[in-house]
Amino acid sequence: MSKKRAISTEQIHHPYRPPEGWNAIPVPVAKASTVLFKNAADLHHYKPRDGKSYRYGLHGTPTSYTLAARLATLEGANHCLLTPSGLAAITLVAMALLRPGDEVLVPDNAYGQNRYLSESFLPEFGITHRFYDPLDVAGFEALLSEKTKLVWLEAAGSITLEFPDLIGLLRACKARGIVSALDNTWGAGVAFNPFEIAPATHPGLGADISMQALTKYPSGGADVLMGAVYTRDPALHDKLNHAHEHLGYGVGANDVELLLRALPSLELRYRAQDASTRALAAWMQGRPEVARVLHPALPGSPGHAHWQQCSAEGAACLFSAVFRAEYDMQRVDAFVDALQLFGIGYSWAGPMSLAVPYDMSRSRSLPLPYEQGVIVRFAIGLEAEADLRADLEQALGALGRSA
Numbered sequence: 001m002s003k004k005r006a007i008s009t010e011q012i013h014h015p016y017r018p019p020e021g022w023n024a025i026p027v028p029v030a031k032a033s034t035v036l037f038k039n040a041a042d043l044h045h046y047k048p049r050d051g052k053s054y055r056y057g058l059h060g061t062p063t064s065y066t067l068a069a070r071l072a073t074l075e076g077a078n079h080c081l082l083t084p085s086g087l088a089a090i091t092l093v094a095m096a097l098l099r100p101g102d103e104v105l106v107p108d109n110a111y112g113q114n115r116y117l118s119e120s121f122l123p124e125f126g127i128t129h130r131f132y133d134p135l136d137v138a139g140f141e142a143l144l145s146e147k148t149k150l151v152w153l154e155a156a157g158s159i160t161l162e163f164p165d166l167i168g169l170l171r172a173c174k175a176r177g178i179v180s181a182l183d184n185t186w187g188a189g190v191a192f193n194p195f196e197i198a199p200a201t202h203p204g205l206g207a208d209i210s211m212q213a214l215t216k217y218p219s220g221g222a223d224v225l226m227g228a229v230y231t232r233d234p235a236l237h238d239k240l241n242h243a244h245e246h247l248g249y250g251v252g253a254n255d256v257e258l259l260l261r262a263l264p265s266l267e268l269r270y271r272a273q274d275a276s277t278r279a280l281a282a283w284m285q286g287r288p289e290v291a292r293v294l295h296p297a298l299p300g301s302p303g304h305a306h307w308q309q310c311s312a313e314g315a316a317c318l319f320s321a322v323f324r325a326e327y328d329m330q331r332v333d334a335f336v337d338a339l340q341l342f343g344i345g346y347s348w349a350g351p352m353s354l355a356v357p358y359d360m361s362r363s364r365s366l367p368l369p370y371e372q373g374v375i376v377r378f379a380i381g382l383e384a385e386a387d388l389r390a391d392l393e394q395a396l397g398a399l400g401r402s403a
């Protein structure tokens, strides 16, 4: 077998045949609601959901099928479904797999909207949930029951960035035949393969489903909202595809175009942002105002050993600083307001660095694996690291003066 090519090379040289006589590299933007059939017999014999043929713009176009194929390659999957947002990808998995009486397990550090879905919406359909500690496999196993039909995983988790014991959690799911779904927005197909998380030590071990907010790295421009759900298993893909069609989850052709344009630079952006994030996280850890920096690649950060088992080389553009107890929310807010290069706002993996202050005691059910304190979650963009460091330094100065 030939050596696997690098992500950038794969994304640039992915098979695509331009229309006859049009030998250009970019994929044309196909837009349509109506797609004409050759004749009535063709219309009658259309095979729904085969991922190749066309019936109606909502269900797929040459442009969206090309994007789905390239993303599947990135993620190491056989199938990819596109959704109008990352959150829609999460709800698609729930709607496809959960029925009244079922229970879903969600890590306590899951993406906030995934938590709220389980807490406030799924109960209306008779679906229950449990939050589990992603670092405690024995505690997780104790929650599994006959009712458990879906386990969400997130690596690393949101805001506090603990990297879960993915190997232990996935082995527990596999042993019981419970479907696992990994929110792989952080890894983005670069840090590790969600369907084979540790090939050297645990060949074949991976999630059954992966999902990504394409809004983050694949877009990279802070200008697109989209999500994707990936599988290797055809039967599971069929279930997801069935729900996808009935929920009416289409995506806009212009958004698909932006993603196709951004994918060739995804790996370069990921690695560049990774490098400056690690440098800034390490620098922040040395600051007297900060009790601890949370980043899976930093030794001592919760889940660091699990991150090493899975990916060792890749980490996303996020780190969180836990401020010392004397810095309350008001003072930390003043620090955030004093930042000049960091925007205050949600999302990440775009060109501009962002900062968001959090009081974690309000958004978790289980105890946190580190000392309490106000947290600032930083998303590092594409600005020069030295400029970002200077900005952090001047804003920390403002924090000192506010005492």
Ligand SMILES: *Cc1c(COP(=O)(O)O)cnc(C)c1O
Binding pocket: 085, 086, 087, 088, 111, 158, 183, 185, 186, 213, 214, 215, 216, 225, 226, 227, 347
């Ligand atoms: C942003 C995000 C989502 C949701 O994506 P949207 O496109 O904003 O709906 C899901 N999971 C994670 C981990 C995210 O960071």
